[in-house]
Structures are given as C-alpha cells and as structure tokens.
Amino acid sequence: MAVASTNDRGSWNSKLGFILAAAGSAVGLGNIWGFPTKVATEGGAAYLVVYLICTFLIGFPVMVAELSIGRKARKNPVGAFKALSSNKFFPLVGLWGVICGVMILSFYTVIAGWAFGFAFEEIFYYFGWMDAANWLTDTGNGPKNALIASVFMLGTIKIITGGVSDGIEKATKTMMPLLIGIMVIMIGYVLTQPGASEGVREYLLPDFSKINTTLIFSAMGQAFFSLSLGMGALITYGSYLNKKENIPQAAALVTIADVGIAFLAGLLILPAMYVAKNAGIEIFVGDQLASSTDLVFQILPALFHSIGGAIGLILGVVFFLLLSIAALTSTISLLEVPVSFVIDEYRVKRKKAAWSVGLGVLVVSIIVAFNTSLIGTFDYIFNNLGLPIGGLMTCIFITYVWKTDSAITEMEFGFAGIRQTIFVKVWPFFIRVICPAAILYNIIRNFV
Numbered sequence: 001m002a003v004a005s006t007n008d009r010g011s012w013n014s015k016l017g018f019i020l021a022a023a024g025s026a027v028g029l030g031n032i033w034g035f036p037t038k039v040a041t042e043g044g045a046a047y048l049v050v051y052l053i054c055t056f057l058i059g060f061p062v063m064v065a066e067l068s069i070g071r072k073a074r075k076n077p078v079g080a081f082k083a084l085s086s087n088k089f090f091p092l093v094g095l096w097g098v099i100c101g102v103m104i105l106s107f108y109t110v111i112a113g114w115a116f117g118f119a120f121e122e123i124f125y126y127f128g129w130m131d132a133a134n135w136l137t138d139t140g141n142g143p144k145n146a147l148i149a150s151v152f153m154l155g156t157i158k159i160i161t162g163g164v165s166d167g168i169e170k171a172t173k174t175m176m177p178l179l180i181g182i183m184v185i186m187i188g189y190v191l192t193q194p195g196a197s198e199g200v201r202e203y204l205l206p207d208f209s210k211i212n213t214t215l216i217f218s219a220m221g222q223a224f225f226s227l228s229l230g231m232g233a234l235i236t237y238g239s240y241l242n243k244k245e246n247i248p249q250a251a252a253l254v255t256i257a258d259v260g261i262a263f264l265a266g267l268l269i270l271p272a273m274y275v276a277k278n279a280g281i282e283i284f285v286g287d288q289l290a291s292s293t294d295l296v297f298q299i300l301p302a303l304f305h306s307i308g309g310a311i312g313l314i315l316g317v318v319f320f321l322l323l324s325i326a327a328l329t330s331t332i333s334l335l336e337v338p339v340s341f342v343i344d345e346y347r348v349k350r351k352k353a354a355w356s357v358g359l360g361v362l363v364v365s366i367i368v369a370f371n372t373s374l375i376g377t378f379d380y381i382f383n384n385l386g387l388p389i390g391g392l393m394t395c396i397f398i399t400y401v402w403k404t405d406s407a408i409t410e411m412e413f414g415f416a417g418i419r420q421t422i423f424v425k426v427w428p429f430f431i432r433v434i435c436p437a438a439i440l441y442n443i444i445r446n447f448v
C-alpha cells in the first residue's frame with residue numbers, strides 16, 4: 001500500500017479559504033431546498049425564529065467543539081478521537097460519523113442530480129424538445145437518476161483529488177461568491193413580481209401560536225444538518241486549520257454565512273411560490289402546501305415555464321445551477337470525511353483514496369437512484385438520528401474525556417485573550433448542559 005506523505009493531509013491556504021470551504025459545506029440543499037420548504041410547510045416566520053435560536057444556541061457551540069478537536073488532533077474523526085484519549089469507545093463515534101457521511105452522500109448526490117438535470121430540462125423545454133425535458137423531470141427514472149448522480153459524484157471526486165488548498169479551497173472560493181451573486185439577482189427579480197408580497201409576509205411576520213415541540217425539533221434537526229454537524233465534517237476541516245486562526249470567530253462567521261444564505265433562500269423561494277400561485281399554478285393540495293419535493297421540483301419549474309421566453313429560461317437554468325453549486329460544495333465535504341479517514345488511517349495516497357472511496361459511495365448512490373424510497377429511510381437513520389447522536393457524543397467526549405479546559409487551551413492559539421472573556425464561562429456550560437440536553441431530547445423524540 002502506498003504511504004501517504006505529510007502533504008497528503010494538506011492545510012488551508014488562507015482564513016478566507018477555510019471560511020468559504022466550511023460555509024460551502026454548510027450551505028447546500030439543506031439551505032436552499034430544505035429550509036425554505038420547511039418554513040413554508042411548518043410554520044412560516046415562527047419556524048425562522050426558532051431555527052435562528054437553535055442554530056446559535058445549539059449548533060454554534062458544537063461547531064466550536066468539532067473545530068477544536070480537529071485542529072488539536074490534526075486527524076480525521078476516527079483518528080482524532082483516538083489521538084485525544086485512550087478511551088476505546090469514542091473512535092467508534094468517529095467511525096459512525098464516517099458512515100453517516102457516506103450514507104448521506106449516497107442519497108444527497110441523487111437529489112443534487114435531480115437539481116442538475118432540471119437546469120437542462122429548462123433548456124430542452126425552451127426549445128420544445130419535450131421528450132428530453134420530460135425524461136429529466138421524472139425523478140423516479142432509475143437509469144436517468146444514476147447517470148446524473150454519477151456525473152455529480154465524478155465531479156466531486158475530481159475536486160477532492162486536488163487536495164485541500166488546490167482542490168477544495170480553490171473550488172469553493174469560486175463557487176461561493178457565484179452562489180451569492182446568483183441568489184441576490186434572482187431575489188431582486190422575484191420580489192418585483194405580482195404576488196411576491198404575500199410570500200414575504202408569510203416568511204417574515206411570525207405567528208408564535210404556531211410554535212410547538214414538533215416545530216422546535218424539526219428546526220433543531222435542520223440546524224444540525226445545515227451546519228454539517230455531528231458527523232465529523234468540521235473535525236476534518238478543522239484538522240487543516242492553521243494554529244493562528246481564531247476558532248470561535250471562524251465558527252461564528254461560518255454560522256452567520258450559513259444562516260444568512262438560508263435566510264436569502266427563504267426570501268427567494270417563499271415569494272416565488274406565491275408568484276406561482278398568482279400565475280394560476282396550484283401550490284396547495286387541499287389546505288396543505290405541496291410537499292417539499294413538489295415545491296422545488298414541480299411548482300418552481302412550472303413557474304419558470306409560465307414566465308416563458310428568455311427570462312423564464314434564464315431564471316430556470318440559473319436557479320437549478322444555484323442549487324447544484326450549493327450541493328457540490330457540500331458533497332465535497334461529505335466525501336472529504338471518509339477520504340481523510342482512509343488517508344490517515346490506512347496511509348493511502350489522496351488520489352487513490354478519493355477514487356476508491358468515491359466510486360464505492362457511487363455504488364450505493366446508484367442503488368438509491370433506482371430505489372428513491374430509500375432516500376427517506378437513509379435520511380431518517382443517518383441524518384435525523386445519526387447526526388444528533390454524533391453531536392451528543394462530541395459534547396460527552398469534551399465534557400468527560402478530553403475536558404472543556406483542554407479545548408479552551410487549544411482555542412488560545414489564535415485567540416490569546418480567550419480566558420479573559422465571558423466565552424470561557426458560557427461555552428463550557430452549553431457543551432456540558434444545554435446542548436446535550438436539547439440534543440438528547442431530540443433523539444428520544446425522533447425514536448418515539
């Protein structure tokens with residue numbers, strides 16, 4: 001077996017590069033598809049408020065924890081837990097994270113493939129090539145799903161083979177500004193269309209009577225998935241982080257970027273739905289809004305088609321490219337977790353690790369592509385349950401094994417005065433009490 005050189009681990013070239021890569025991991029289908037459609041179907045602005053609270057109070061402290069573990073250990077999630085204690089259980093937690101990453105990636109690429117396919121569907125529709133357009137809109141078509149998911153996975157593997165700074169950092173540095181630019185332009189257009197204001201009201205005027213435990217737990221799960229927590233993605237990204245970087249500050253920037261883009265996505269999708277309603281497109285089934293898949297993969301294409309002409313074409317293509325770019329910056333981090341595990345633990349060179357792991361995951365993706373009902377099952381096991389379990393274990397590891405004080409010592413690199421700030425009192429309390437209690441309650445509820 002080839003021996004991995006120290007260069008195979010790699011490191012970020014700049015702070016901005018790290019922030020954009022970590023924000024790229026965070027910003028994905030969860031923000032642009034998941035968040036707005038959950039806001040729409042689960043409580044409007046009330047959901048937004050609860051989501052913000054969960055992100056900053058539960059998600060942010062766990063992100064700081066994962067980054068500290070990663071930077072201290074300079075290893076993948078399994079190696080990191082091994083390096084920081086002699087406890088035999090916690091490396092299994094790291095391994096669970098790697099498994100969750102692989103399984104989430106397997107269905108994530110299929111959904112990303114749908115989005116990518118719809119960008120072409122808009123073009124085919126414009127030219128009247130209806131057979132090709134209809135082929136792409138059929139989300140249950142196994143061979144089509146497998147083909148596009150494969151293209152998506154190959155693109156992800158190619159970027160990962162480039163390494164941390166020349167692959168991941170370079171790619172995300174180009175894609176993230178593009179993503180924000182596209183969103184702002186689209187929001188500008190949608191908000192000027194008839195019907196948009198009804199969507200804006202639905203999104204921004206909270207009706208607090210809609211808050212109940214179901215909404216709170218949905219928002220908490222969404223926050224975990226959206227911040228890419230609980231499966232070691234940020235342990236891995238933290239392991240490439242320079243000692244001179246300020247971890248709490250970097251985590252705050254990534255959290256703000258993630259929330260900011262989710263907020264913008266809401267400002268795009270909710271008004272767009274009501275613009276569609278205004279144009280005579282059915283967005284309700286009975287008195288319920290259409291399901292999240294239908295909202296993005298049926299109602300929005302119908303809206304772009306009804307706008308028609310060059311504007312409809314451009315909006316449609318650009319929107320689905322936006323979704324594809326967001327998904328790609330996330331699949332990169334999902335694949336990097338198992339790849340870094342193979343590089344570190346089995347001393348395999350990066351290229352070989354990326355191709356073998358990537359193609360292995362692709363086999364699972366192809367199975368999902370032909371059996372799309374697996375998406376719900378995998379999502380429940382590896383996202384709804386898997387990520388909170390990983391997050392809870394991370395809190396327990398820091399509290400009882402590695403200790404919050406060791407984490408604070410690690411954070412002193414890059415944040416010299418940290419012990420004089422309130423952070424050293426508040427963060428450990430959250431990691432010891434608030435986050436585990438909230439997460440545990442969420443897990444139990446999910447089981448029940």
Ligand code: PFF
Pocket residue numbers: 025026027028029030031101104225226227228229231233330331333334
């Ligand atoms: N944060 C991504 C999203 O919101 O779509 C999904 C994700 C990426 C989850 C990477 C976990 C992860 F490690």
